[in-house]
Amino acid sequence: MSITSDEVNYLVFRYLQESGFHHTAFAFSHEGQIGRTNIDPAAVAPGALVSYLQKGLQYASIEAHLNDDGTEASCDEPFGLTI
Amino acid sequence: MSITSDEVNYLVFRYLQESGFHHTAFAFSHEGQIGRTNIDPAAVAPGALVSYLQKGLQYASIEAHLNDDGTEASCDEPFGLTI
Amino acid sequence: MSITSDEVNYLVFRYLQESGFHHTAFAFSHEGQIGRTNIDPAAVAPGALVSYLQKGLQYASIEAHLNDDGTEASCDEPFGLTI
Amino acid sequence: MSITSDEVNYLVFRYLQESGFHHTAFAFSHEGQIGRTNIDPAAVAPGALVSYLQKGLQYASIEAHLNDDGTEASCDEPFGLTI
Known part of the structure; x- marks a missing residue:
């Protein structure tokens, strides 16, 4: 159950597309060689990156x-992706 | 414990930078207005996107x-990000 | 009657836009800082780059x-921008 | 003695490269399909776009x-690419 960089790149590419970052998605499709992946687009649900x-x-x-x-530690601190 | 699009964008931007996708990171820094975020760069560990x-x-x-x-279901199927 | 790099950049930017190279025009608008020019857009005719x-x-x-x-030299060689 | 869009694109691409606009040149190499041209790179002198x-x-x-x-008209007006 490991993650390949191909998989991460594809999830990122789909996120860029679905979020309307069209210029970035264009650059990434070429720089990340997204077209060469053998991931099945239909197997990746919309919003997959955010969901994971x-x-x-x-x-x-x-x-x-x-x-x-x-047991669970009690804690009042905020907790988030970038904190 | 929710996720904002600012946070996702910042993790993606850092991933692009750290992975050497410089053209894509350039496009995203502008299209995603990464510079306007108030996320503290120092608070985000290298490899954060992949780690999450x-x-x-x-x-x-x-x-x-x-x-x-x-109980745990027994299962022999492969399981992955894009399957 | 000299040419500044600001002028060349602006003509190139307009060419990219008018030719439908939207991703390239996006990148150039930021990398070439086209927005900081003080050239009057209305003073530049469509197709200016190609015309010049x-x-x-x-x-x-x-x-x-x-x-x-x-006098004019007679010549049968092809003559062009990239020859 | 006509100009093709392939020629204009190639001169623009070389200008972007030579001027250090690497992100824009990357986008244009793909969006303008510069690699598919049959122009001989060696036949195009550095600075060709600006020179023309x-x-x-x-x-x-x-x-x-x-x-x-x-006869020549006398004129005190400025004259330039974008005026």
Whole structure:
């Protein structure tokens, strides 16, 4: 269950496209050689990048707030992708 | 614990930079107005996007293989970001 | 009657726009800082770059086919911008 | 002695490269399909675009200041690419 850079690039490319960043998507399609991937476009749901990031943030939050004995640490700090 | 598009854009921008996609990063810095964000660059670790995607994939895998009674479903299928 | 790089850049930018090279025009508007020019857009006719290149090619052709005594050299060679 | 769009594109591409507009040159190489041209790179001198524009401006100036009888019109107005 590992991640390849081809997969990350494809998710990023789809995010750029779906978000209307057309110039960036154009540059990335060439610089990232997105066309050479053998990922099936139909297998990637719209919003996949954001959906995985949300799950990833949730996972990170669980990790961060778990005590060694399995109980949950109480915490009032904000928790987010870039904090 | 929600995600803003500013945060996603910034993680994507950093990924593009760190991966050497300089033309794409240039386009995105302008099209995504990355300079206008108030995210603290120092607060975002190198490799953050991939790290969150990995956790997100793990979370998705747990969700996908959990039976209703809390036991783990046995499964031989490949599981990945774009499958 | 000299040419500034601001002028060349602006003619190139207009050419890119008018020719439908939208991604390139986007990149150039930022990389060439076209917005900072004080050239009056209304003063530049559509097709200006190509029109000047055509006159320039004509001028170069006259130069190339003029004998020292002012008469025209006969010549059957092709003559063009990139030859 | 005509000009093709392939020729104009190639001169513009070389100008972008020589002037250090690397992101724009990257976008144009793909959007303008510069690689598909059959122009010989060695046949195009450095600075070709600007050189032709200078000759074109000179030609335009001669045209603009020529009286019908072949004498030169006196004129104190500035004359330039974007005026």
